[in-house]
Amino acid sequence: KAGVTQTPRYLIKTRGQQVTLSCSPISGHRSVSWYQQTPGQGLQFLFEYFSETQRNKGNFPGRFSGRQFSNSRSEMNVSTLELGDSALYLCASSPQGAQINYGYTFGSGTRLTVV
Amino acid sequence: AQSVSQHNHHVILSEAASLELGCNYSYGGTVNLFWYVQYPGQHLQLLLKYFSGDPLVKGIKGFEAEFIKSKFSFNLRKPSVQWSDTAEYFCAVAQTGANNLFFGTGTRLTVIP
Numbered sequence: 553k554a555g556v557t558q559t560p561r562y563l564i565k566t567r568g569q570q571v572t573l574s575c576s577p578i579s580g581h582r583s584v585s586w587y588q589q590t591p592g593q594g595l596q597f598l599f600e601y602f603s604e605t606q607r608n609k610g611n612f613p614g615r616f617s618g619r620q621f622s623n624s625r626s627e628m629n630v631s632t633l634e635l636g637d638s639a640l641y642l643c644a645s646s647p648q649g650a651q652i653n654y655g656y657t658f659g660s661g662t663r664l665t666v667v
Numbered sequence: 668a669q670s671v672s673q674h675n676h677h678v679i680l681s682e683a684a685s686l687e688l689g690c691n692y693s694y695g696g697t698v699n700l701f702w703y704v705q706y707p708g709q710h711l712q713l714l715l716k717y718f719s720g721d722p723l724v725k726g727i728k729g730f731e732a733e734f735i736k737s738k739f740s741f742n743l744r745k746p747s748v749q750w751s752d753t754a755e756y757f758c759a760v761a762q763t764g765a766n767n768l769f770f771g772t773g774t775r776l777t778v779i780p
Contacts, residue, residue: 594772
């Protein structure tokens with residue numbers, strides 16, 4: 553079956569712009585989580601959606617937001633981009649969002665570069 | 668707040684050498700523990716996980732990890748590494764029942780043929 557699909561794979565934006573990233577989870581998976589990966593910080597949790605509701609949010613400013621649609625696809629949005637937002641943004645889906653022990657399946661990520 | 672420490676940032680080994688990557692976490696409650704691997708150009712994949720029971724967990728590709736509760740550690744081991752093990756390895760922790768992971772900063776492993 554198809555894996556987690558993230559689009560676009562690469563993105564270059566200018567400071568001050570906004571960006572929307574998309575994630576299609578594995579069919580049947582209802583939980584989608586987003587992580588930011590940078591060389592110095594590793595992976596940091598952004599937020600998690602389950603059945604169109606945000607259930608958990610990490611410690612990121614309000615410029616970072618997300619949503620989930622009825623088909624479980626998710627988008628995350630970053631407004632007023634800063635240079636420090638340059639990172640690999642990873643999406644992960646899981647079948648039973650309530651418990652992490654079912655495990656995540658990660659997508660390949662969207663590489664965002666802010667110039 | 669939970670945190671995960673991976674003390675080795677970059678490890679370089681020759682093929683057939685033994686590997687041990689350290690992982691320590693700070694959380695006093697019940698946790699689930701994971702090791703993920705990211706091969707060059709590929710997405711993160713689950714190597715192994717611990718929830719309960721035998722503290723020695725075996726994963727894919729000959730990897731294993733030992734949970735030592737008293738030391739808050741979950742070190743990853745492999746008796747004999749191969750060139751194909753070159754990758755970045757991430758330790759992660761979740762509170763039991765939670766649905767978000769706390770990751771360490773990763774350890775880059777380079778295996779020299």
